[in-house]
Amino acid sequence: MRILATLSVLLLAAACRSSGAGTGSGVAAKPAMPTEVTPARVALGDSLFNNGGCMRCHGAKGVGAQNGPALNDNAWDQLATGSYEEIRALIVSGVPKEKIKVTTRPNAMGARGGRMNLNDEQISAVAAYVWTLSHK
Template identity: 30%
Template sequence: MKSSKRILGCLAILGLVTTTAYAQEDEDRAAIAERLAPVGELCVQGEDCGTAAAANSGTQTASAEGPDGAGIYNSVCMACHETGAAGAPVRGNEDAWSSRTEQGFATLLDHAINGYNAMPARGGNPNLSDEEMHAAVAYLVEPVMDVPAAAGTEDAEASGDSTATTDTSSDDAASEASATESATAGIDGEAIYNGICMACHDTGAAGAPKKGDAAAWGPRLDKGIETLYDHAINGFNAMPAKGGNPSLSDDEVKAAVDHLVSSVE
């Protein structure tokens, strides 16, 4: 009888030790899995991704001071912009960003909101607002360029000299427009349009806005002529860079764009 009790006691102790060992092993596996979890997911144009984080975007990124650009970047953008995946320029790499920052912050923000090359619109998270995108892009590019305030911020901080600031901006815009007109003077934009652009913009192929269609061009003109120039020169969605003719100069492309939009201005 005493032997039986000893055997039962040993079996009970062995069972307890085995259970504890398995529990510790499960904890170790969970810890390893957490350490190996990816910091983000690669999302490219055309994929349905980023929506998993959408439910949390409002609570994680909002604060009394506005959207948390760093938080949005870390949850949506860093998978590509920390690694260079899909050709994305790495944050803080001035050489990679130099040609992009020359286009201006407004163009970079437009690309982030609407998508550009392999980068999906809003980083693949359609629930992000324009204000949140501004904050994320600002955080991304702040190491390599001066970032303007978000829309509305300057109005809230402006005082009695706001009119003077507006007048200066208008003068700058007029100077840029004058410089562009000088550069494209003498270039037959209509001929370039007829030779390259009309195949899509006269027919609406691939979703291209038709020449003369004011309703289709309205939201595009709101982005400004410089953004339209950039899209035509560098490509946008289904439209190839320089209409598929890389031998065209930037000024020739601008002349063609001028002819195209003149039908709705």
Template identity: 60%
Template sequence: MSRPVLLVVAVLLAACSRGASVGSPGGAPAAALLPAEVTPSNIALGDSLFNNGGCVRCHGPAGIGATNAPALNDAQWLQLKTGAYDEIVGIITSGVPATAIKDPTHKNPMGARGGRMNLTDPQIKAVAAYVYSLSHK
């Protein structure tokens, strides 16, 4: 084989192997990499903050939902778009003011940083890891 032919073969091989690594379009959601903060220890800390703290009061045990606030253990969201980890961190940090509540059966606004819990940034990351784990089983 002459040099130009070898080059063409090499380029074709490269193109094929790249094509093979692309996920199926329109298929099942790609096996998303777990966000770095979703670790077993953060989930455990978040579990205890959520279920012994204020969140459980409105969202029910393990986020099954209650009269005051929606379930967090499914993939349906009222406020979040996709349920991505960063979105969860964002809403726990900002809370949900009364004017932003989507479902009028939810009477009480959600306080920023867990309201009286006044969560620190690391605690928010942990609670968010726990909430993320509820909807990404």
């Protein structure tokens, strides 16, 4: 009888140890990184955003400023979900004055970065960078 009890304890311990390997599987998976968000684009987008015209209204690293909303807080005025596609489309169109939601922001956001006049690849790069700001 005692031998049987010892044996079942040993078996139980072994079972626990082998199932312990899977403990990490309960961690929620991060939302998948869009394939468009590549390290090269994020680096180019960072320099365009922070050396160019975006930072003027949105603050360095998109923390927000008087003339533009924060882009790093997942609270959107114009976008519904903050997806890469939405961000990219908004940079292409800009935000005309009459569509600004918070009217204490007096200046329209120019299409394609306004004076920056971004080409398609530069827009993809800035969109990739902006996407990372709210997906840390």
